[in-house]
Amino acid sequence: MTTTDERELTAAASQLSTAPVDDSPQSPLPQGGSFGRELVAWARWFWRQLTSMRVALILLFLLSLGAIPGSLIPQNSVDEIAVTQFRERHGTLAPLYDKLQLFDVYSSVWFSAIYILLFVSLAGCIIPRSWQFVGQLRARPPRAPRNLTRLPAYTTWETGADAAEVREAAERIFRRRRFRFAAAPDGDEGAISAEKGYLREAGNLLFHIALFVLLVAFAAGNLFRVEGGKLIVEGDGFANTLTQYDDFQDSTFGADLDSFGFTLNDFTATFEKDGPQRGTAREFYADLTWWKGAAGEQHKSRVEVNHPLQIDDTKIFLIGHGYAPVVTVRDGQGDVAFKGPVAFLPQDGNHTSTGAIKVPAYRDENGKKTQIAFQGFFTPTFGGYSKEGMVSQFPGPEYPALFLNAYRGDLGLNAGVPQNVYQLDTERLTQFKDKKGEPLKKALRPGDTFTLPNGAGSLKFERLERWASFQVSQQPGNYWALGGSIFAIVGLAGSLFIQRRRVWLRTSAGADGRTVVEMAGLGRSESARLPEELADLAVALQTDGPPAVADDADSDTDAGGADTDADDADTGGADRSGDKSGAAGGGSAAARTKSVESEAAEAPKAAAGTEATSAESESDEPDEPEGPEAKPDEGARA
Amino acid sequence: MNIAAATDQNLADISNVLIYSAMAVYALAFFAHVGEWVFGSRSRVATTAAALTPRQATGADAPAVSVTVKKRGGGTAVLERPKVVTRAASGSADVPDGPGAAGGDEQGDMYGRIAVSLTVLAFALHAAGVLTRALSVQRAPWGNMYEFSTTFSMVAVAAYLGFLAARKNIRWMGLPLVTTVLLDLGLAVSVLYTDSDQLVPALDSYWLWIHVSLAIACGALFYLGAVSTILYLFRDRYEAKLADPKGQQPGSFAHSVLSRLPAASSLDKFAYRVNAAVFPFWTFTIVAGAIWAESAWGRYWGWDPKEVWSFITWVAYACYLHARATAGWKGRKAAYLAIVAFLCFLFNYYGVNMFVDGLHSYSGV
């Protein structure tokens, strides 16, 4: 191929995409000049590198590498308890991990650096590409290379029709098939350039822009997210104010909570009773009554896993449940010192739970003010003892039992240090002992009473209630993220399924006054659909244009064609080798060797209204075709 | 919501029998494919076709193609189509495809056809097995790893048969595919087996149908792409060796096998088409998962290990697509990226379910 050819081909393919022209990795480093000029040169060099496809590729790769440790090492943002356990087990490793922010990978400096660089690169890539694309939409397809036979797909024929007539027909066809075209581009008389598939580029740009929107929405969502947890025993209520939460994660910029409240009327959970998945939750829902404002109209709703309750911008999710034994504690005077449900927290899948009952207002047997507390386990289905205490066999309340120790002294509630309500701080407490000096303990079934020695009071296990825990979250930007992802998918489909391609047509005078028509096609990537389409265009031009083709072929040949196809599939072998091995394929060779021109004269406009079936795919076809007959040369081996 | 529907043990047993029968028939298909390759190896066509002279892109041997034209009256006619000369894009070798496993050998071809028929039969049993499993629990059969795995290989075979039915040149995929389907099913019925049972409530959502079925289908298609990519790497090296007569030449076994595969460029193109076509669906799978997570856990993205690995897989495939559009990364390097991307998918599929703790631990193992 001559260098002129090469240059012309490059020109013909120019601007088929808006992809940046790749800087070679050794693109010259700036050097010399005054300090200021050198600085500018460096900045420009750096920017060019950052926005090159190569660096975008490397950054993408780093992003996926960087995401890996976060999936293997416990993350603070996902499971703080797991992180604490990890720290205990790996004393030497943990500080190192801390330094590398490996417990907070996704908010770490290095991970942020990767994706911020990537998105700067993305922005630096989108903007010039968009401009370029707008320019391409305004411009006309470039002129045809002088030598059309050099292009990936090429066809030619002679016709008796006038060259101008052929070009007119071609323009009609291009218009009908929604090609953008230019007659006599750049003064190239006798030629037409046409182009189609701009939606590919539009899709690609849409995809990258949508990614940007998605990132911004994600970042905003994380910055402005407000989330709190609340454990509620059946019958209790909740109002959406900060003080009511058990735990609360404020947004970076302070919370503005929606105003509402609800009560938990009833919680239902049922469990698989047998089989290998015994104990797996089957039904799991909470019935709520809720209202807006301080005391708005009351509504009833059911909250289930996968079905949160939405009130204004806030969603209420059911995330956990457990048991709350209702106890009555009497003090040394026989007065009721405490009465109500106490939530115990499940420790395993069968709801072996732990908890503490704290009674700050208590008078001992002598009438002295002090405090008492109970600590222990609850099992919905008692299944024996283990080293740590009792264990439950099943998460449903088949055989509930409460197992308690008792303490007296100072609960430490006034120390001003926030306390875990589910645990006892036993530092200033003394344990009740039995006669042998062993710690006093008792297992209780509902209705049982734990009587403390020396008239110190009693605890009665009245009955069982359930509690449910809710996550209340308010996160803006969800709809932006959703919109971004939808547009990303749409753009992606356009970008990957549409092929952008160019077709050129040139007419010239041949021997004995006939017109030579040449057509050639070029796509951004090598595609089998391209020669297909070129052939379709040529057929359309022959049938629709002045050099019409006879339609005298009979159904025999048709069948012959089908035969060949079937044969193709059967051998399952390569298309091209078929002609080499000379497989005994269809017998329709004779029917297909008729020359186009010989019949052109006979049926002037007879076929004018016909459409090639395979040419019906008017719209933009997938870039990479699915069609099996895509290779134009495949039927030809016979 | 009645998820406590009783498990129909009878149907579940039938499902197991069907899966075992499918495995038996796949095993027969495997042997038939082996027969195809063995008989194909004595074929002379195979060896002659391997004289990989690049096709001459001249008008002389350019074929004419017939085209069917609809007439206004409703009949059809065959028109001669103009000859279209094609040439490979500058720079890529224009090597013809190999003749296929049977190598033009008649007996080999017969074995190949038998293998395909057996695969169709095995697939019918396989699909019936998955269906009865679903009926036995009256839900989507995607509640645990056993069910994922059986569905996964079912979709892979369906896609393969679909390509065959669409007359794609894909029978070369038969042997590797049937082999891995057998492995996958073997693993499913032994290590991963879980009795037919109800879903945990978190999985009970119509997003299960959308998200999980798409994930399985994407995986199965990515798998076809990965097989093609691996074969591309072998075939590409083989073609490079042939193109350099002075260098080391391929061994006779490699020659016999590789000469019958499609050209490296065809394998590469097939892999690209599959991966590129699946990528938007994979993107949608992740988005659907995020929507589901939003309604189940209150956040659409929480860096749960499964989410992280879907993301990694997505980025790895994006890398692959970018690499193909980046000078200096086309060809083998891009192919390696495609394989890495598929390994990420596999790890997400098996590794994360079994070895990493997270909200998605439904493996049932």
Ligand code: HEM
């Ligand atoms: C957030 C990370 C990114 C993702 C997930 C992504 C994804 C994709 C995908 C899937 C394609 C389609 C490939 C194809 O047409 O075969 C594509 C194309 C493209 N991307 Fe990105 N991209 C990202 C970032 C970037 C950046 C930072 C740049 C800027 C340098 C960039 C530039 C391009 C270009 C120019 C194309 C078109 C290539 C072509 O026409 O073949 N991308 N991108």
